[in-house]
Amino acid sequence: MVDQVYGKLAGALNARSTAFPAVKCNEFYDLVEFLFTPEEASIFVAIPLELSRVEEIAVNIPATDLKKLAAQLEVMADKGLIHIRERDGVKLYEALPFVPGITEFQLMRGIVDERHKKFAALLRDYSKAMIRTMLSADAAPMEYAAPGRKVAVDQEVDSKSTIVPLHELKELLLKTEYISVGTCICRHQGALLGRPSSKPVNNCMVLGESAKFAAERGFTMRLTQKEAIQRIEEAEEAGLIHTFANSPDRFTNLLCNCYKDLCLITRMTSKSPAPSAAVNARYLVTIKEDSCTGCEACIPRCQMDALKMADGKLIRDEIRCIGCGICMWVCPTDALELKPRPASRIPLRG
Ligand code: SF4
Numbered sequence: 163m164v165d166q167v168y169g170k171l172a173g174a175l176n177a178r179s180t181a182f183p184a185v186k187c188n189e190f191y192d193l194v195e196f197l198f199t200p201e202e203a204s205i206f207v208a209i210p211l212e213l214s215r216v217e218e219i220a221v222n223i224p225a226t227d228l229k230k231l232a233a234q235l236e237v238m239a240d241k242g243l244i245h246i247r248e249r250d251g252v253k254l255y256e257a258l259p260f261v262p263g264i265t266e267f268q269l270m271r272g273i274v275d276e277r278h279k280k281f282a283a284l285l286r287d288y289s290k291a292m293i294r295t296m297l298s299a300d301a302a303p304m305e306y307a308a309p310g311r312k313v314a315v316d317q318e319v320d321s322k323s324t325i326v327p328l329h330e331l332k333e334l335l336l337k338t339e340y341i342s343v344g345t346c347i348c349r350h351q352g353a354l355l356g357r358p359s360s361k362p363v364n365n366c367m368v369l370g371e372s373a374k375f376a377a378e379r380g381f382t383m384r385l386t387q388k389e390a391i392q393r394i395e396e397a398e399e400a401g402l403i404h405t406f407a408n409s410p411d412r413f414t415n416l417l418c419n420c421y422k423d424l425c426l427i428t429r430m431t432s433k434s435p436a437p438s439a440a441v442n443a444r445y446l447v448t449i450k451e452d453s454c455t456g457c458e459a460c461i462p463r464c465q466m467d468a469l470k471m472a473d474g475k476l477i478r479d480e481i482r483c484i485g486c487g488i489c490m491w492v493c494p495t496d497a498l499e500l501k502p503r504p505a506s507r508i509p510l511r512g
């Protein structure tokens with residue numbers, strides 16, 4: 163019975179996002195049993211895909227008491243398993259995917275203790291098992307299920323992150339009223355497992371209404387726009403790629419600053435034969451040949467290996483370039499320029 167409850171979580175998690183898919187294996191069960199009590203797992207799978215009132219969730223849980231359910235949902239929000247919004251004084255509940263969502267809320271506080279070390283180890287073991295399972299020839303089809311909607315297995319679910327260069331990110335932050343910051347989950351996981359990164363860690367941001375929820379529940383800390391821009395410039399100097407996952411009606415307004423040493427998604431993108439197809443790459447860097455001296459300072463900045471010298475000239479691989487602009491920071495002659503990729507402008511909302 164308990165196994166069945168945890169088994170249903172995979173479909174419920176994947177119906178929200180497959181950026182970090184839920185795949186049934188022993189390591190999946192170890193991870194979700196650590197995060198959810200059996201009762202919390204039952205509530206999670208009962209939450210409809212759309213933002214829902216407590217009464218709408220209760221419809222899917224026979225003989226439940228509304229007051230008790232509302233209190234349980236508060237506990238789940240404090241544990242970072244669900245997200246709560248308020249509309250006209252009414253609380254609306256949303257079940258979170260693994261990423262962006264549950265994983266961030268376990269690690270963004272930057273806490274170092276035995277419980278968080280255990281979580282970091284379970285997450286590492288599951289990540290390895292998930293990749294192994296998905297690559298195996300007899301992998302079962304991925305499950306997607308939530309009350310109110312079933313997603314066809316062959317339907318495309320867009321889970322790509324958007325790459326945002328510095329100039330555009332500053333504009334976005336200046337338009338965003340509520341910004342909060344926490345610890346980078348990948349680099350914190352590395353530190354918990356004894357592999358700290360040399361890159362700055364306090365720059366994982368949440369924007370807009372989701373930022374308010376995260377700060378009020380103690381997962382993150384509020385920043386002014388000026389403070390946020392300062393942290394982004396530090397991240398840019400350190401060579402981190404600004405990656406944004408946003409949606410107007412879900413908890414996904416998450417701004418990461420990524421480095422492939424400990425970030426699984428960035429590492430997988432960099433190993434892809436076509437990194438620009440693995441993410442929403444909205445720009446492409448171009449080289450002003452008249453200005454480039456061939457000093458090679460930009461080449462090691464590129465996490466996608468898109469730049470190299472050929473016959474004494476710098477060349478850029480269009481398929482590998484994701485338009486992050488990180489190479490531009492070190493160019494002494496302003497010989498690099500970002501140009502929008504045709505038909506790839508996706509509006510950003512804070
Ligand atoms: S070439 Fe520059 S803009 Fe393109 S992926 Fe590399 S660092 Fe980013």
Ligand code: SF4
Pocket residue numbers: 449453454455456457458459460461476492493494495496497498
């Ligand atoms: S840093 Fe600038 S000048 Fe040096 S190789 Fe790169 S583009 Fe050319």
